[in-house]
Amino acid sequence: MKVVICGAGIAGLTLAWHLERAGWEVELVERAAAFRDGGYMIDFYGPGHQVAGRMGLLPRLLRDRYPVDELSYVDRHGRQTSHLKLTAGLEDVISLLRGDLARAIADTVRAPIRYGATIESADQHPDGVTVRLSDGTTREADLLVGADGARSRVRELAFGPVTPRYLGHQVTASIITDPELSRRVGTRYQMLTTPGLMAGAYALRDDRLALLFLRRDPSPVLPADPGLRRHFGDLGWILPEALERVPHSGEIYHDLVTQVELERWHHGRIVLLGDACQAVSLFAGHGASMAMAAAWVLADELTAPGDHADAFARYQARMAPVIGEVQRFGRRFIQWMAPSHRWRILARDLVFRLAALPGGSRLFVNSLSPGGHNLIRPHHV
Numbered sequence: 494m495k496v497v498i499c500g501a502g503i504a505g506l507t508l509a510w511h512l513e514r515a516g517w518e519v520e521l522v523e524r525a526a527a528f529r530d531g532g533y534m535i536d537f538y539g540p541g542h543q544v545a546g547r548m549g550l551l552p553r554l555l556r557d558r559y560p561v562d563e564l565s566y567v568d569r570h571g572r573q574t575s576h577l578k579l580t581a582g583l584e585d586v587i588s589l590l591r592g593d594l595a596r597a598i599a600d601t602v603r604a605p606i607r608y609g610a611t612i613e614s615a616d617q618h619p620d621g622v623t624v625r626l627s628d629g630t631t632r633e634a635d636l637l638v639g640a641d642g643a644r645s646r647v648r649e650l651a652f653g654p655v656t657p658r659y660l661g662h663q664v665t666a667s668i669i670t671d672p673e674l675s676r677r678v679g680t681r682y683q684m685l686t687t688p689g690l691m692a693g694a695y696a697l698r699d700d701r702l703a704l705l706f707l708r709r710d711p712s713p714v715l716p717a718d719p720g721l722r723r724h725f726g727d728l729g730w731i732l733p734e735a736l737e738r739v740p741h742s743g744e745i746y747h748d749l750v751t752q753v754e755l756e757r758w759h760h761g762r763i764v765l766l767g768d769a770c771q772a773v774s775l776f777a778g779h780g781a782s783m784a785m786a787a788a789w790v791l792a793d794e795l796t797a798p799g800d801h802a803d804a805f806a807r808y809q810a811r812m813a814p815v816i817g818e819v820q821r822f823g824r825r826f827i828q829w830m831a832p833s834h835r836w837r838i839l840a841r842d843l844v845f846r847l848a849a850l851p852g853g854s855r856l857f858v859n860s861l862s863p864g865g866h867n868l869i870r871p872h873h874v
């Protein structure tokens with residue numbers, strides 16, 4: 494069997510890993526000109542962690558992880574208003590850069606990756622699908638997988654335009670180098686919130702600092718410039734200095750926060766995977782984990798006896814209910830991560846203080862694990 498996977502991100506690479514080991518011929522097509530390093534910090538746990546274990550990736554991920562020993566909220570003077578020491582119950586949470594997770598998977602994938610290209614068209618016929626790439630070349634494949642993120646091109650080809658559910662926020666992420674700021678922030682995840690705005694920072698190796706900005710905005714139209722200095726420049730803490738170092742908009746991650754909800758995840762010989770059909774958003778904090786879980790489930794179904802149509806239907810039936818649960822969790826979490834009113838900020842600080850009581854951090858972390866615990870059980874052995 495030959496499969497073309499559009500998108501060499503977390504989901505596409507994980508699927509490639511599984512299918513090539515099942516003897517499939519796999520080729521990946523990736524829009525970026527080269528492998529994308531860095532990105533933003535993610536917490537990686539739950540079903541994706543189980544998949545990573547099966548793939549033998551855990552020693553590498555544990556090497557690349559960052560120790561986050563505290564979550565703390567600060568005011569404009571950098572004074573702590575509440576904090577939570579992260580000790581018990583966190584053994585399975587791996588905090589690392591999205592790029593480091595993707596790199597760890599990519600290093601174990603043998604399939605060729607065609608960088609700097611996307612899918613121009615996909616024509617299905619009874620024996621397969623003819624895929625035309627933007628570089629003018631074509632491929633004959635049995636199946637085409639769209640693992641090309643929340644703004645999926647393959648999804649558009651299969652289903653026409655789809656408008657993801659906008660969660661009312663824009664997100665911007667950047668990694669800067671500044672030894673002094675990196676030392677000041679350290680291995681605590683520090684955050685500052687004012688109604689409608691959230692800025693977070695965490696120190697990385699080599700004097701770097703990962704920055705995350707969330708801004709409430711009712712408009713679902715992404716402006717070309719995130720306007721960080723305008724919106725966050727007067728909030729105090731480390732922000733005036735940090736913003737000086739943030740590069741211009743072309744070099745940072747900037748997007749609307751969305752969830753993707755679709756009736757059908759497949760159409761003939763085309764199937765969607767990861768954020769393309771199931772984006773849960775950063776509020777759910779589970780997207781990379783769910784993308785790996787979905788790739789594993791899809792590979793499990795495709796390598797079982799039967800045809801691709803049945804496999805696609807079983808894959809969606811196994812994944813969609815869990816994704817719905819995680820998406821609902823994500824929507825409930827918005828008010829905790831980016832409170833819209835001052836009283837919500839005070840309530841959040843109170844919950845943090847309660848969670849700081851003995852045993853509280855385990856309860857807190859368990860409450861952040863919305864579902865999918867039984868996904869990684871083979872249906873076909």
Ligand SMILES: Cc1cc2nc3c(=O)[nH]c(=O)nc-3n(C[C@H](O)[C@H](O)[C@H](O)COP(=O)(O)OP(=O)(O)OC[C@H]3O[C@@H](n4cnc5c(N)ncnc54)[C@H](O)[C@@H]3O)c2cc1C
Nearest residue numbers: 500502503504524535536611641646767768779780781782
């Ligand atoms: C700020 C932020 C914080 C997050 N925090 C967490 C967290 O704590 N825990 C967690 O588990 N998840 C988190 N996530 C979510 C997680 O990063 C995504 O859900 C996950 O990466 C989805 O995997 P994917 O493979 O579907 O998409 P991606 O990893 O985004 O990969 C998609 C790939 O497709 C490529 N592509 C896009 N369009 C095309 C095209 N037209 N043609 C060819 N290639 C294309 C892209 O370049 C990319 O390489 C966070 C996301 C953000 C933005």
